[in-house]
Amino acid sequence: MILIDPPAWPAWNRIWSHLVSDESYEELHAFAKAAGIPAxxxxxxxYDVPSDRYDDLIAAGAVPVSSKELVRRLIASGLRHRKRPPIE
Structure with missing residues (x-):
């Protein structure tokens, strides 16, 4: 299933949402490509997606969830990749 959290993440003078799959990266990449989200x-x-795409992505089939739920589902799916710690 494709999930999207509410736009809440400021960067580059915009507010962003996160788009994930709780099934596979293949599903996520296919959805993003079909929705015109750049690689x-x-x-x-x-995927980081700007707030002006939020409603369009829901209309295309992304399921809106809280940011907490999005992370919980991503971790449960085994698809979560954390940032690597800095090399000392």
Whole structure:
């Protein structure tokens, strides 16, 4: 299932949502491609999408969930990739 959290993450003078799959990266990449989300928006385990795309992505089939629920489902799916710790 494709999930999206509410726009809440400020960066680059915009507010962003996260788009994930709780099933596979293949499902996520296929959805993103069909929705016209550029590949450069992919970050380890999710796509960053601007707030102006939120309603369109829900209309295309993404299920809105809280940010907490999105992370919980991503971890439960085994698809969560955390940032690597800095090399000392």
């Amino acid at each position: 450069r928006g992919f970050d380890r385990d999710h």
